[in-house]
Amino acid sequence: MTPPSSPSPVFQVRAEVVANRQIGPGLYWIDLAAPEIVEHARPGHFVHLVVSDTTPESPCPVWMQYTPLLRRPFSIAEHDRARGTFSLIYRVVGGGTHILSTRRAGESLDVLGPLGQTFVPIQSGRPVVMIAGGVGIAPFFFLAQEAIQAGRARPQDMTVLFGAATASLLSGSDKFRAMGIDVSLATDDGTAGFHGFVTVLLEDLLRQNPSRCAYLYVCGPTPMMRRSAALAKEAGLLGQMSLEGIMPCGVGVCMACVVPCVRPPAGTVYERVCVSGPVFDLQEVILP
Amino acid sequence: MTPPSSPSPVFQVRAEVVANRQIGPGLYWIDLAAPEIVEHARPGHFVHLVVSDTTPESPCPVWMQYTPLLRRPFSIAEHDRARGTFSLIYRVVGGGTHILSTRRAGESLDVLGPLGQTFVPIQSGRPVVMIAGGVGIAPFFFLAQEAIQAGRARPQDMTVLFGAATASLLSGSDKFRAMGIDVSLATDDGTAGFHGFVTVLLEDLLRQNPSRCAYLYVCGPTPMMRRSAALAKEAGLLGQMSLEGIMPCGVGVCMACVVPCVRPPAGTVYERVCVSGPVFDLQEVILP
């Protein structure tokens, strides 16, 4: 899973904020205009954003403009080629995402992308399950949308299992339903869908309805990914997951974002999530 | 000029921004609501502001909320006891003042004040000249206004000499005229008033009309203050000036903001601008 010899081009652009709205408690949806990025974006790609306001004309010293210092990575959740925009779903968890939530339409952000390895596209006649925890749902909008728009797969062959802490964080499930995709929900507090972990839904599905799942896509918190990978292994199921990692550079130079991967015969090697991932095969990563 | 043994009380308050508007190129006027500070403010006092957005509920780490790190000092330019507001005039010169200029009405700022030594009040029957360069004009609104409102002095006994780089930076001279005070202007580029340094106006006045000036107040850039102090000395004129200095604390603890002062018999001693000033007698400070 080394990066392909000719990776898709990467752009650094000032993307205009087209909309930035709250869709749940601490949950936001942002649309950014960046035609170059949109043109090359594939499901699974992520972008690396400067969340703060950086304008060459600012009287602030440069370090102050870049506060917080590092870019923040987000998966592309949707794209619209006609408008030249792409969308992200993000949760405010700290300073960077808080600042992002205060950026207004008309302002612009410094965006680097598209970055990383993409998902194996959904293929006709191979039923897939996408299992997501929280904002892990983001890349699956793009994944499903792209396959349907390209006519490569039918919504009937897709299942979304979507879990979150509480009902109000499940924003977006309608979008899948509108595409004709079957969605099952789970919440930790039982306010919507199944009361419990979303991986229990996967377990049930693999037991009761194995033909619905010939390939598995996973994105969410580490314990959920670990459990999903284990269930897939038991079931002899192939699939992919999208990982996170602290990413100073996002383009493979800093060596910070590594995860241990099984690479026979070498054994365990550290792979960079930003360029060898964020999408990995389910069984290749040794999750912490 | 050591601080009085019982200085006026100092408050740390969250002051609401009532208005924050541009009044010239890079020049702003801000009204802040802080009744406690307004009640104790006297002409010559300054406040020490956190320019950035600091709210205990913010998900940003505290250091990030305090970016830039240090407070910024500004002279009180006006106060309105009835509304409980005071005003500042500030020029955007760097990151801190830039951020201040982006704060909107309804937001609040952390303000420490009132701070420092005040001007000797304008007294009845003693004609005064206030000479200002640029935003150095700020404390003189308050000085003149207070004396007139208290009925302690007549506008006819006051003269304002106001210089700046260019006409558009002379904003505020109407306010003095509206009070009935005589204002003479000077600009470096000749776009308004006398074409040259404002200290030339002082020189002329002291020569042609010495009775208009029994006491001198000075505030502005160092060369202007140095020249004004020299002219006063020649004319045997008493007066005060308001100094600036890098002020980390603003309350006398850090010892950073010092200026060398002549203190017979001790000789030269370092006095803190924030507590022994910012207002000093014209001849006591050794200006750099």
Added chain:
Amino acid sequence: MSRSTLTPDPRPLTPDLSVTIGSLRLKNPVLVASGTFGYGTEYAGLVDLSRLGGIVTKTLTPEAWPGNDPPRAAETAAGMLNSIGLQNVGVEGFIRDKLPYLQTVDTAVIVNIGGGPIEEFVAVAERLADCDGIDGIEVNMSCPNVAGGMDFSTDPRRAAQLITRLRKVVDLPLIAKLTPNVTDIGEIARSVEEAGADAVSAINTLRGMAIDVKTRRPKLGGITGGLSGPAIKPVAVAAVWSIARRVTIPIIGIGGIMSTEDALEFLIAGAAAIQVGTANFVNPKTGTDIVAGLDTYCAQEGITSIRSLIGSARVP
């Protein structure tokens, strides 16, 4: 059956925030750092001093000291440089004008002392040893802003000499304040422990410099100065961690602390107490806010004594 087992007390236990530094018991681990809080009076109107664990006063030298040429401060990225050069009222001025007020405040008073040759430190310490109302002495071996001021804490042998001499004249808790501008701060800590220090505090400022590119002049009159503030916090936490690996006496952590989280980071790394420095300028209530924050934190986490947090970092 006692009442308490029938109806559980709805109020959580008040966490015990007290810590000890040698024979000195602090009501809580939050002190304010030397040079950043004056002599207590300046902030008295704004801060409830009795809520603080203690106040460390500005470094005292035998005579009042004029300090360095201005400018003496410059702001930097998440920090500031200073080259105050120990301007202070001198030990007699302190005892006459400042100590009486401090004696009235219900908090620990730690007096920071400095000087050039060892004899100056000893003279100040001896004079203070006679006074009431002083709870500890912090030795500023590390001020980079006076000529020769750094030797004591860059050379373990000289550091030990200084502490040995002071130990002879001082019964009060003796705290050695260390500079980070050394190759191995743990070694210096080790040597002052052996020489009889009751505690170490770390860190003083990092040596730094800034130049105004328009005028091409250094931004400080002292050319170089000391860097403080959030920028240096990671260096300070690492220093505390290293020292904790080398000594058994308590460590007072200092450097960039602005919040309860920052204070916790130092405690977990091995500090028994912390000092708030530059943050006082930014928000004079930082120290008392942190006291309240630690209280809430302990109550929420069910921590009965904050001492259980000291050095509690989990490492593989």
Added chain:
Amino acid sequence: MSRSTLTPDPRPLTPDLSVTIGSLRLKNPVLVASGTFGYGTEYAGLVDLSRLGGIVTKTLTPEAWPGNDPPRAAETAAGMLNSIGLQNVGVEGFIRDKLPYLQTVDTAVIVNIGGGPIEEFVAVAERLADCDGIDGIEVNMSCPNVAGGMDFSTDPRRAAQLITRLRKVVDLPLIAKLTPNVTDIGEIARSVEEAGADAVSAINTLRGMAIDVKTRRPKLGGITGGLSGPAIKPVAVAAVWSIARRVTIPIIGIGGIMSTEDALEFLIAGAAAIQVGTANFVNPKTGTDIVAGLDTYCAQEGITSIRSLIGSARVP
């Protein structure tokens, strides 16, 4: 009468940005720092590499090296910590997979080398000495992230030993990269100058640490790591200033540089060139933006050669 005296040329003279580091002439003083720009390829699509004064590649060890356990980075106030632990492709991997591309780029290529024992440095240097397209060798004596990796630049005698050995096998410009985690960086610089280094670069990262107070675990797998970014700029400027007082060989300034102003500060303090590190992650065009900024600055100020700025600080 020539045309030029009749109609003055409206274009200002193009300032000369070139500087020399030993026998190496750089088209401009702006390099990108080791470990922050990969091997050139990664940013090639985003940055016009030929505009840079040079590229310093990631530290190479004799064999490919796995590096430290993750997490390997944590953000701090105006800075970041890293504990990469020198993960790299090894010298053979570099020569095979990375050097061919670098040879095609019209900029100076400086290869940074590291290792444990002196023999490892020598082995890497000897292997590189055979290759075309390498313009200089930077010796990472100072990486705090590998066991024993710091000894070379904390002890002047050992630093000199290393450089003396390398000098024997390397004709290329030899640059000693120094750590700030020492009592007297000027002394180390002095000793490597005597041992034959053509230049020194300063600084590498400051030792730092951060703890997640929720989990009480260090934020880095390596427990402590190296602090970089704007937070450390004042420390780096002071280091360059101190070194400039002690050596005559050129100094390459590194630490927190994000803007043209920052670069100028280092030049004025005494640096002949600078390296952009962490800022590359933030804005990959930082280096080339600074080149353009220096050009504009010199043109505006009527500076014909940037060399006239080096060490031009005005002090009383």
